[in-house]
Amino acid sequence: MPIKSPFHQRTSQFCQSMNWKDWAGYYAVVSYDTNHEQEYFAYRHAAGLMDVTPLFKYEVTGPDSLHLLSRIMAKDINKVKQGQVTYCCWCDDDGKILDDGTVSCLSQDHYRVTSAEPVFHWFHQNARSLKVTIEDITSRFGILALQGPLSREILTHAAGGDIASLGFFKLIDSTIDNRRVTITRTGYTGDLGYEIWCENNDALVVYDAVMESGKNYQLIPAGLAALDVARIEAGFIMNGVDYFSANHCVINSRKSTPFELNLGWSVNLNRDSFIGQQALKKEKKEGSLWQFVGLEYDWDAYEKIFANFDLPPQTPAQAWRTAVPVYNKNGKQIGRATSGAWSPILKKNLALASIKTGNFTMGDTLHIEVTAEYERQLCPVTVCKPMFFNPDRKRD
């Protein structure tokens, strides 16, 4: 049975739909209303407040903290300065991705790591002989994600300190209603947004204070369904959906590397040794088997597929995550789309996909499987970079 997050008393009060799911062992709201649309628009036009406590959270402390993280992460954590957060992934010896998450540098011997899966064992295994303490703090801290274009105003109102000048992927220690919090300018919506870490005991006070500050800014609690649409628009991959951790793959072909997931930018190859370095260097030299791309459906063709059955075009009500095949123009399968959604803000049908290298170039037209009236059809899609929505306000 899932457990309750420290915000549960509030989230359950707002969750009129009773639409819950189990996220990493916690009760998590899929959508507060029966439809997630309003929550989605809150993320994009005002602000949404989401309980992201179920993220796995670890604290790494001690003089060798940096040593450990630099051994594990594909990104060079040496470059991460105090007060900075970084997005990174980590791999096994074969360069196959295990998980992705963030690393926050609170000081040179104090880091926090978030991940989609439990990683204590992996960290511990690689910490032998290092002077470092790894603590699973998942159940000690609650995290609220305050996301949307008005999040800065709301948080400036709610929290002490200089929120207005807090840069993208930076963190500060602050207070909300006299409770100590750590605020990071991070999120999973691809928009302006913040994440607020607080101790469990302070969770409800912090939640109430943020909601109170958001009263004049149309802040509403928002759930996972709206987030899923937003993250696809932003082109953010998801462990277990767009890729599988090498830990869980029975066959090699199901494993992925950072380069294959368009995360090459987060890999620093030429530095001191890290796990998977040799394999990744080899891949960099020889090329990757797969490429991670965005696909935009040809709307006219999509409409036509349904029109043939005298139906209006049916866009999925929620983001989907059951992979579908992608074909080249000769009908040969060259990849799979792993998740997708109708983007209300872009008015486009979108998908994220892994396509075999050498079968396409950006801008090409490929074909994706669409089911209309129980029949499999092919719809043309245009290949693009996996980032459909990237407003300036995210970084400004």
Add this chain to the structure above:
Amino acid sequence: MPFDVVVIGGGVNALTAASYLAKAGRKVTIVCPTDQIGGLCSRHEFYPGFTSPGILYDTSMFRSWVVDELGLKDHGLTYAKSTKTLAFGKDQHIILSEHIDETAEEIAKVSSSDAKNYKEMKAFYGKISGPIIQFLNTIPADIVDPQSSDLWSLFKRGFQLRKLGKKDMLEVLRLAPMAVYDWLDEWFENDGLKAALALLAVTESYSGPWSPGTNANLLIQQVSRGSSVKGDGLALVSALEKAAKSFGAHFETKAKVSAIQPGKGVDLEDNSFIEAKTIVAACGPKNVFLEMMDARHLSNTFEQRVTKFRTRGLCSQLLLAVNKAPSLVGNGEANRILIAEDLDSIERAFDPIKYDEVTSHPCLEIYLPSQEHNDLAPTGQAVISVLIHYTPYSLKGGWTGEAREKLCDNVIETLDNKIPGIKQSIVGKELLTPQDIQERYDLSGGQLCEGEHALDQLLVRPTPECSQYKTPFDGLYLCSGGSFPGGGLTGAPGALAVKMVLRK
């Protein structure tokens, strides 16, 4: 001044490797962590006027081809005519030696059928020894990235085994994974004889005579044993040291390696650096990879494999300074003594260490070095080295003064039972528990073989990527007892590793 090769360690394998390398024209330096060369056969004064001969003494498995190839006889090595072991059973003793007929006559005093079977068993070992000795004296096949030569070598070995004939081949395949208890029970009736044969086969691994796979150790020992070096371990080390020096090897003592930089050299604890493109490590694999190397250079898979290599020490040494040489039965010719009543008593001595406890009835392996080395003790007095089987590395409650005294008392009592008067003659003693052995000799876990001789750790030793003495790091080789074919004074890992180094 750069060297071609730096050999880390100071024991028999280090000296063997250095000698071979120097002989092959390489500029070699040995960095020995202590002030005395010899590793587990090095001296230290444990009581004023009394010097320990080290822990290992049995040279009967030191490879004769190494003696020949290094010309060790030119450096003072001679073989003992006979090495006698006095084996105490419950109410009896048998004197064992490498001479089969002589031993059979001794056994006949307690059992005529065992005497007959002893000869038969020895004949059987003689018959099957060829392919096994060859196997033990060959670089193992590469199982990680096998080349055609590896497959050919595997095929050849299989074929040699097949050449024994179907009956003997099947018997070899049957006996290797057996428990030594079952095997000896098939041959003999006398408990003391069985215990004497089994004791040395089970004490290198975390096992008792009832444990499966222990018979492989007995097999290896039985086919590998030959004549002992006169003067045992100390004399072997002295000949090897002279040989290494004669070939031009350089020695650096009191030089503790703090870090290995593969392909470049080694850092010493005094902050100096020895430059050498090739590093041959005669210290245990765990010391090499988990202590001397930066963890970041190790892949996770490899590090886990090294970590899992089992190195639990299970034997302590009690050094006794006695004011008169012990008087032994059998004309006092034996310079080694075994005390184990029967197979079950060995198993009972083993049982408690699984729970970090220690037996009150230990089995003992005793060596009297002063017979050959009169400089170890003042005239008329003697040194006795007692290996105590079994003792755990981490004793429940810790190796407190009280726990140590209790163990010493039990050992001395057991000794005094078999060799009356010994208790009164003790003037000084030193006990080395597995923890002390780890500390003094830099042995992971205090494991005398640098890795347990369990079946799974004998064939692929210490890890698949290092089973051929080379490592995942260019220019770094292993040659300790933690490599094939295992620990003990055999010289084989040292000699075979060099063949691999020179092959490159």
